[in-house]
Amino acid sequence: MVRIDTEKCLGCGGCIDLCPTIAISMINDVVTIDEKLCTECGICSKVCPVRAPYKED
Amino acid sequence: MAKDYDIVIVGAGPAGLMTAKTAGESGLSIALLERKKDIGKIRRTDAGVVALNEYLYGQVVKFNYKTRTLVFPVSGFSLKYEGPWNDNRYGFHFYSPGGKRFMVGDWAELKKDPKKNSKGIALAKGLLLKSILGDAQSFGVEYFPNTNVLKVNGENDRVSVETNRGEYNGRFVVAADGVNSRVVRSLGLNKKRNFLGTSRYLTWVMTGVRPPDAEGLIFVMTMYGTFSVSQVCDEDHFHVGIMSGDYTLDLEPQLDRFTREDPIFSHWFREAKRTDDAECCVVNGWQAMENPFYNNVIIVGDACWSEQFSNPPSLTAGYQLGHALTRAFMDEKFNEEGVAQYLEWYDSTIYKPYGQRAVGGGSLVKYLTAEELDYLAALVPKPVPSTASFLNVFNTLLETY
Numbered sequence: 001m002v003r004i005d006t007e008k009c010l011g012c013g014g015c016i017d018l019c020p021t022i023a024i025s026m027i028n029d030v031v032t033i034d035e036k037l038c039t040e041c042g043i044c045s046k047v048c049p050v051r052a053p054y055k056e057d
Numbered sequence: 058m059a060k061d062y063d064i065v066i067v068g069a070g071p072a073g074l075m076t077a078k079t080a081g082e083s084g085l086s087i088a089l090l091e092r093k094k095d096i097g098k099i100r101r102t103d104a105g106v107v108a109l110n111e112y113l114y115g116q117v118v119k120f121n122y123k124t125r126t127l128v129f130p131v132s133g134f135s136l137k138y139e140g141p142w143n144d145n146r147y148g149f150h151f152y153s154p155g156g157k158r159f160m161v162g163d164w165a166e167l168k169k170d171p172k173k174n175s176k177g178i179a180l181a182k183g184l185l186l187k188s189i190l191g192d193a194q195s196f197g198v199e200y201f202p203n204t205n206v207l208k209v210n211g212e213n214d215r216v217s218v219e220t221n222r223g224e225y226n227g228r229f230v231v232a233a234d235g236v237n238s239r240v241v242r243s244l245g246l247n248k249k250r251n252f253l254g255t256s257r258y259l260t261w262v263m264t265g266v267r268p269p270d271a272e273g274l275i276f277v278m279t280m281y282g283t284f285s286v287s288q289v290c291d292e293d294h295f296h297v298g299i300m301s302g303d304y305t306l307d308l309e310p311q312l313d314r315f316t317r318e319d320p321i322f323s324h325w326f327r328e329a330k331r332t333d334d335a336e337c338c339v340v341n342g343w344q345a346m347e348n349p350f351y352n353n354v355i356i357v358g359d360a361c362w363s364e365q366f367s368n369p370p371s372l373t374a375g376y377q378l379g380h381a382l383t384r385a386f387m388d389e390k391f392n393e394e395g396v397a398q399y400l401e402w403y404d405s406t407i408y409k410p411y412g413q414r415a416v417g418g419g420s421l422v423k424y425l426t427a428e429e430l431d432y433l434a435a436l437v438p439k440p441v442p443s444t445a446s447f448l449n450v451f452n453t454l455l456e457t458y
Contacts, residue, residue: 012339018339048339
């Protein structure tokens, strides 16, 4: 599954905007991925300026 | 259970807030939806600058230092601003990879009389936004932070907005959700627009930065990235950023290299320190929207043009749309004709004069060598007038090469 490294994430929200399955939201100013909707397409890590999203087995 | 409003606005940035404030003042019932919890904390790279002259789309702004008011004489409105500011801005400097400088604005001369000659003012954008929000709420606008929009279902004269916290219905929905607008995408409105490319930005907030002159926006073109250096409103604080259209590039190491190792520029940063603050953003650049209206969804601000990228045009667009919506309700015309006042303003002020030009994504280093860039930058050794339009300078260079 894909997770967000909250230490790296600056909260710009670019991944939220560009996620094709609307799997990412901002909850209490923290960028959060909904596992049920995420297809692990990798677009979020491609566009992230600080490479905060990472894959975890 | 869905709640009904006259207008549902998605996004509490400059455009959405001004729409809410303006339409709220005339008594319309408004829901303002925002995904952030605290709009006062800017977490996305933003210039935080209000240009005071005609750089951007003719939206001239005057700052009244005594009353701390931003006055927009072209459209005829004003905003209170109580926060810190820095008006030490006189234009742009572009550096080539070898350190040659092309100057827009004679900073040394202009800074002798800042109040007369200042070309822009750096503000704490979060404070400005919170002040507009306060006005909007005093007019009865209902504000829903922490609300993520999932989908907009556009139908004639009644639009529903699905969020993670329920559904909101409006006669009109305003998409003010920024440059990568989810509303615009979910309605399929990007299909007709040219895609200009994806750019990523990373900005460090630093103190102790010492470029030769610091009274404006500095761009540095190197062969490994394009950087910007600019003073912000807090004493001795600078934004030092990198922008890149190459998504395979890791930005942080390049910014580190620029500030520590670049043979020409790293000496500007000898005494510099990073603060805990940093900002970043991703921009999917799209050509301007020809008609920002679709099934009673109206698109405003960066959502309808990624190059509308500045605070004054977005504030102005929101102001224009707020009044157009008021007219629509007075005339009971809940359709495209009802908001014609805004659509005509957008067409004549933004789209026709500027919107058809493709500015985004251009990078001279793709076409020129470091030596050629040095040669070009040195061709004009004296500053050109600071009234030269930033967009025109870029376009001329891009069109020439």
